[in-house]
Amino acid sequence: MIARASTLHLPTLRDAPADAEAVSHKLLVRAGYIRQVSAGLWSFTPLGWRVHRKVENVIREELDAIGAQEWFAPVLTPLELWEATGRAGIPEIFHTQDRAGRPFVLPMTHEETFTFHARELQSYRQLPQSWYHFQTKDRDEPRPRGGLIRVREFIMKDSYSFDRDEDGLEKSFRAHEAAYHRIFKRCGIAYHAVQAESGMMGGSESVDYLAPSGSGENTLVTCPTGDFAADLEVARAVPRPATFPDAIDAPQLVETPNVTTCEDLAGFLGIDVAATSKALPMTLPDGTVVLALVRGDDRLEEAKLAAALQGESRPSTEDEIRAAFGAEPGSLGPVGFAGPILADEALRDGQFVAGANTTGWHLTGVEQGRDFQATFADIRVPKDGDTCINCGGPLTFDTAIEIGHIFKLGTRYSVPLDALFLDEDGQQKPLVMGSYGIGPGRVMAAAVEQMNDDNGIVWPRALAPYDVHVLALPGAEELALEAATVLSDAGYDVLLDDREKRPGEKFADADLIGLPVRITVGKKTLEDGNVDVRDRATGAESRVAIAALPGAVKG
RNA sequence: CGGGACGUAGCUCAGCCUGGUUAGAGUGCCUGCUUUGGGAGCAGGAAGCCGCGAGUUCGAAUCUCGCCGUCCCGACCA
Structure with a gap:
């Protein structure tokens, strides 16, 4: 398909908003991907929403590949489900009610709702199941910050696995772990899977996915040799040895x-x-x-x-x-x-x-x-100068964005919500559950944090809102459309900059928006029929005949 | 919730300290001309509840008090 910049709402800004601090915050706003409505509340522009959907689709494909099934569950949730699990009192929960005064919550995750549905699973013969959906989550965060890094309302992909026992859970957990690896790899994001705290989710084991970046909420502790990575909150480390005065017999x-x-x-x-x-x-x-x-x-x-x-x-x-x-x-x-x-x-x-x-x-x-x-x-905070518990090498500390988190929940939710099944031995047992989250918005933010330069965003191919940016310079509008059409016919999504703008402005916007490939059609093209193909990441440029574009653009 | 800062045009900011014609600049936007391979030039134009509310004063963007909002640090946090 071809999207024409002349009709697309593409609100790029010359300056970043004054209150933006994080690189991803500045660039996503400047390049016109997101706009703020209120503290921690963001709209995705048509351009930004395309990126969000790209992330969603990568997630969807990989989850479907492990046999997970997509649902869609409501945001509004009866309070009684949350009272049953004892989570109604969490301060981050938004509460509301209907006109009759019946209480509801706007939940931060959907364990309760999916466990409620899992009550329909009655036999071990129906297990295992992995269910997921993309849905809006609300959290009354005390302090939203950093653009998409910490927000009060966002879409999360959350999965829930239901097994008959711990062995089954282990398999479901590892399947998700593998899928998560493929998802983040496809998104081009550098990340570490680390042991983490289960926090308010409860449960026994959890793995946190941390993407190192210039801004973020977490601190990732790693050993350069690659044998250690953990969130600062749980990281074990060896402090430097103390130098003691001579020992004495009594204090x-x-x-x-x-x-x-x-x-x-x-x-x-x-x-x-x-x-x-x-x-x-x-x-x-x-x-x-x-x-x-x-x-x-x-x-x-x-x-x-x-x-x-x-x-x-x-x-x-x-x-x-x-x-x-x-x-x-x-x-x-x-x-x-x-x-x-x-x-x-x-x-x-x-x-x-x-x-x-x-x-x-x-x-x-x-x-x-x-x-x-x-x-x-071990109750200390690791710090600079500490060494690795495995190899003794010096540890490094990086800020990071938590882009996903997976948990072994066990029966934390199935017991209070009576999600029981009849096992092969005739015994009624609670479902053994896992839950698995990814925030596509945070994946976007992490990608921008990791992939940018002085001129703007450098999207990985999997996430870019369009595959190719075709710039129509003055006088070459017809040829630019021809180039765009050739690419579109070959299956590429093309953003055609047909605005009445000066070349410099189009180049600047193209760099800012950050599509992987830029094609310039201009005066030189009129002379010899070739266009300039430029790689956003490397800056490498080559002159290519329009008919040969599909091959030249291939990643 | 504690600490700090900020709120003036779409965006970035000046003006406020020391109150006084019609509130400014850059950029963006609109019109025209010229221009067109890295944010060009000239001319004209639209655009502001100066966050809100009280107060002080002859007079408040400017001083005082209160509130609201936003950001940053911390606390908090799947």
Whole structure:
């Protein structure tokens, strides 16, 4: 087909909006792919919607190839389904009601709805099933940002698998994993599949798909040798070794007036900050105060802490600290503390400086096992200078966009929603489920983040809204149409720039919009019948006869 | 929700501190002429609830208060 730029709504801008920060945000707006309606609410222009649909179709083809079946389920969902699974109270959920006052949610995912439908699966003979749909998701995000990177309403492809047991789930999970690999590969996106937190989804295993980019919400931790990749929140790493002072037989009290940070403490004592410890009292829901202990140069990773404590906790209040330690906040430490202590692995070996539970005093030479008892877990945030747990190589940290996430849900939803089937042994059992999401909008954003230059977007062929951009320069309109027609007849989607614009403006817009191939038909063409074929990514240019275009354009 | 910034033409911004004719520029848009292989030139033109509401004042884009909106950092987060 041929789309004429003269009639297409193609609102390119010379300047990026002032409030845009992320490259993908700036370029998608400037090139006319998206427009903002309100915070976190974006419309896709005709051009942008074509890209979105390209992503959708790649996903659709790969999911269909693993036997998944496409549905379409409503956004509006009766609240009672969400009450049944206990997710109605999640703060991100939009709530609404009908005229009779019946409550509904605008859900952020469709586990409840699809599990509801899965109640119709009654026999193991009907299993396994993998169902998916593309549907609008709403999330009352506290802070939307970065154009398409974090929004309040978006289309997600979400799949749900239903199996009779864990083995079946494993197969369904791996099938999706393989499909996801093919999907992102086809979209031309660099990504890492990493172990991740299951978060509010529940379930046992999850794999996060992170696309490294200049902007994003996640931090991807990788080892250059390729033997390690993880989301910062769950990444394990080896901190640099601490340099300890000479060991002593028992902790020694030292006065440390006006010392508040570990850096100050290390400076005051003239020791390595990594030889100090940091005490962070946390309160559990039942009121218990747990002392979280990390090395002086480390930060506490709350996601890891939650995993170690098997539940959420919060920083203790000053009153709770006084009650638990009999001391003021500021010089807390593990020695003499009667409650549970959870220490980071980095504190296992060595003698550290710790708070003395007396304001203005610290203890040197504090050794776990001898001076206090603790349980150990990895609860620190990895940081620059850490090394790989597998090969010891230096780790690198990159911001990344989460473009997909797959979960083993188990029976988290099938039990509360009574999605049961009759197994071969005559027993009624809950369906064993998985769920699998991809945000096509985020795939678009990630592609732009990864593929652009100073002049604009450089779309991979699979995602470009059209295959070829034919520029009709003044006087060559007829020939340009001929070139476009030859390509269209050969099966290419062509954007024909037949606007009454100066050449420079057409070139600039073509670079900005970023179609993979640009064909210029102009004065030179009138002379010898050849057109210029230019590769957007490499800038390589060649002169080609119009009749030979289909071959020359082939990727 | 905490911290910070911003709201003036489609877009990018000036004007505000120190209140005062009819609110400006660039770009984009419209008309005409000239031009046409990397955002050309000339001439003419349309385009603004100066975020909203109160207040101060003879007089408010400008000062004060409140609200709303948007962005950034953090918290939060499939």
